Amino acid sequence: MSVFWKLRWFFRQQWRRYLVAVIALVIVGFAVLVPPWITGRVVDAIAQETLTMRALLGYVGIVLGIAVVSYAMRVIWRVALFGASYELANQLRQQIYSHLTRQPSSFFQQHGTGDLMARSTNDIQAVEMTAGEAVLALFDGALTGLLVLTVLVTLISWELTLIALIPWPIVGYFMWRFGQELHESFRLAQARFSDLNDKVQESLAGVRLIRAFGREAVEDDQFNAIAREANEANQRVARTDSKYDPAISLAVGMSFLLSIGGGAWFIVQGVMTLGQLTSFTLYLGFMIWPMFAVGWMLNLVERGQAAYNRIEELLHTEPTIADNGQMQDAVEPSLSIRVERYQHASDAEPAIKDLSIEVPAGSLLGIVGPTGAGKTTLLDLLVRLQEGTAADIRLGGVPLQDFTLHNLRHHLAVVPQTPFLFSASIADNIAMGAMASSQEAIEQVARIAEIHDDILRFPQGYQTLVGERGVTLSGGQKQRLAIARALLLDAPVLILDDALSAVDVRTEQSILTHLREARASRTTLIACHRLTAIETADQIVVLQQGEIIERGTHAELLAQPGWYRRTYDYQQLEQAVEDGR
């Protein structure tokens, strides 16, 4: 129930809708009580032969009037109440999304896409049901139950009410028991269903093995056995589920019998009329809904509660990288990097230690080293995707923390290791960071990134859709597109994080040549595996286990025996093999 309390901000915000819904529900609650009462009056009038045409028309008119009023009210409460619950879903969804935009990359690694998706879809749906259906069940169930009971007790006969309601507690008990049973068998059915999923997954993953071993029939048998188990589990659910309706109709039947029997006795005693008895049995039918509403609501609230807690937890996660800087001006693109020590977790080995690099404005820095040497970590520190206390990094002489995140990122254009394309046209993907760019500007950067000709070969050229619903690009094409995207930003500092690994050497060289021409006086940082990409760098650092082990220009490094020299020779040979020489 506490979920209602937690949602009070929303109820307060949408009080108009909820008020309208409540008023409409109350009106409907009262309105539906009238026709059975009228019916009783008509029956009595006919039985006592006191009916007049005028009275009859009056009665019929009232029923029709009630019909129209309750129709309108029913439409109103539905739209108001469910509209409000949809509004809640809409707001929560937006809150989550904008919250996600403030989270650093570590947050996404920690939570995982599946978990975040589940919270923003299934959990939101459960909360939506709480704000809609559960409120309905709570309010309308209680209202109907109370109103009908009041009418039965005060207007007709409290004795008869007691008699007629004898079967209900018994049914209530059975409902509760069925509910328990259903819960258990439903859980089992769910488990069997995921077995089914697992089996299909396994078989599809091993389809080549299955084919090679001629195991199709065996797989069929195994799958069929699991499908049969799933079937049996579902049959169990069905067996319990099928008890509900008969139990209710039995209860209603017994309740009717008791009320007719008791009613007949009261009529013979002369304390009740036939018409009242007729009304009474009609009212009795109204009691079914409140009985159901209780269980339904409890179920919804339980789910909504858990879901809302998960959503709140997500929304209360503060971004670990604070955006407290004030610096909004442009600075010259020189970098001064001093990292005494940086570790991912306090108990982990340092990822970077005793590192100091000066990058003058307009120069090209190459960063190489074996896998896991700390290249990406270093670049993450530069763009504040990660942050450490013992790291002093300055851009144009100003510490990174003093920049607003927005301004800092304005200075930097990053091409990440794994390019990410959005479901949009190629042109939109390139213009991601600068939506106002002209077609000429887009084509120009595409040419620099050597992707223009590839794009023209696609059916719709620059308007071709990529991403999940569009054409599939090769790894190299994705990387080149990501480079074009970064170039269009025309940022003072360009960072390529192993962004040319899937591009062949010849293309790589011409992209680099273009870059040099296009980015005179701009600073460029290239981290890579293939040494050919940094041959022209002004300065190259070789990282190993977070430390600089060699530094110099290409020529200087080649002249001395060491990691750089060894790697260069190895890659020359590798290139020969790749070329088939």
Add this chain to the structure above:
Amino acid sequence: MKTTFARLLRYGLAYRRLLVEALLLLALATGGTVLGPYLIKVFIDSHLTPGNWAWPAIGLLLGIYLVAQLVSAAAFFKQAIRFNRIALDVVQRIREQVFSRVMRLPVSFFDHTPTGSLISRITNDTEAIKDLYVNVISVVIQNSIRMTGILIAMAFLDVKLMLVCLALIPVVIGVTWLYQHISTPVFQRVRTLLSDINARLNEGIQGMGVIQLMNQQSRFAAAFRETSTDHYKAKIRNVLIDGFMLRALVDLLYMMVLAALLFSFGWDALSPSGAIQIGVMYAFLNYLGQLTEPIIDMISRMNMFQQALVSADRVFKLMDEEIEAAPEHPEAPRDASVEFDIDAFSYDGKTSVLTDVKLSIAPGDFVGIVGHTGSGKSTLISLLMGFYPIQLGTVTIGGVPLSRIDAAERTRRVGLVQQDPFLFSGTIADNIRLELNISDAEVEAAARQAQLHDAIMRMPQGYQTLLTERGGNLSAGQRQLLSLARTLARKPDILILDEATANIDSHTEALIQRSLMLLRGQVTLIAIAHRLSTVMQADQLVVLHQGHIQQQGTHRELMRVEGLYRHMYELQQQKDPVQLGEKPAPATE
């Protein structure tokens, strides 16, 4: 859609007996419920109103009422069980059929169909079909019979008044049709927008790094807000339509019919000849209430119906996929020789993966196939395994083209040791045996042959050791040896070894090499090797480059000339400095 529905129904008709039983029980149940108000009517009109307290007659009425209620409840329960049985059995059959079909689809099918969507076809979509049977078809049948029963009971009481109530039916059908018409586009829009929301979220979560680096947070948040709000608006439209047309409308109709009934009762009572029985009124009003419930029930399930049809359509499409035809006149291979005569092969019909590959392998030969990543080694093996049809050229085993060899015969003759051996959860012995009916001694023999026996015996439970998911408790090398043992247990004539990665430890490499040497001469051996040292002793080495044979000969011959093989060999004598980092590099191919 119509044919889909008909096809779905045909599955249910296979359970004629159950269906008839269920329908009879349902009729019985309906009869019981319908009888109740009628009995009360008799009590009111014959006993209560005239004050005729004939106790035996009243006792009889009471007895019939109780029996009818109990029988009806029991019959109702039993028919529901039967309908569920039919529904769930149908789903099981559809599942079995679609799974078995998928298992037999050409391998190329799996290259261009994402696994996720296939899983969803086989499980989720069939689950939606279950809803169709359990929640739509059986409910429609139940409710139709119920309504018919009630109308018949009404006709017994008063035909004219029954006709008043009957007027409800065409109106409801009309409303339902109209509702379908109006709500379907809105409903679909809601669904499309929801999947847009999910797509945007997914994209946002995965690409947030890029969005932030480009300072595009507010633009993406705005785009998301727009989609989410569009979805909200569409849902509001949906709820408006639902509000105007579903439950509220049925309630309105109910009250209008009630008014009509009251009026006609009153009219009869007022007319000079009129003598209305109070009991009839009581029963009628009761029946009317019972008549509206099924209508509401059915209308509210319309959406589920549409959903299920869409799902069924997708499942049937998958079920109708073409599978490879078995050869008409199968021939048995004459010996264990293999011959490749491939002019060209391409996966997509555009870029050739293999060109002009001619290679003949004598029975008992040991052939090593080497080459850089992407040179076509694995493709060559896929062709020999019959995974893909060959467009230009032939592959023959024992002088018979693959297309004329029965699939079962081929799998018996050709054993494949896979790159990424697939391990099932079960014991080690089970994983070697699979479905084969062989003794423990034979399992052990195969393991010995694969040099795995000693390693197995060192495990606490030996051959009965349970493998965790995907063989997590075995080393990569052991997994490969297990795959070798599994294949050897089948005693193939031709053994194909697809060496996992270049990153196997030298101990495993030595073990594999020893196994191969033991097999030498007994079977035709074709080994794809990243590690050249595993195939150095082959009778023949084939060096592939970009889909063609660049060099061919023994290790000694190939080392004598400056060329691709020698460069590869030299390269492997060194280690890649880039991959020598502290942390293991992610596996890249």
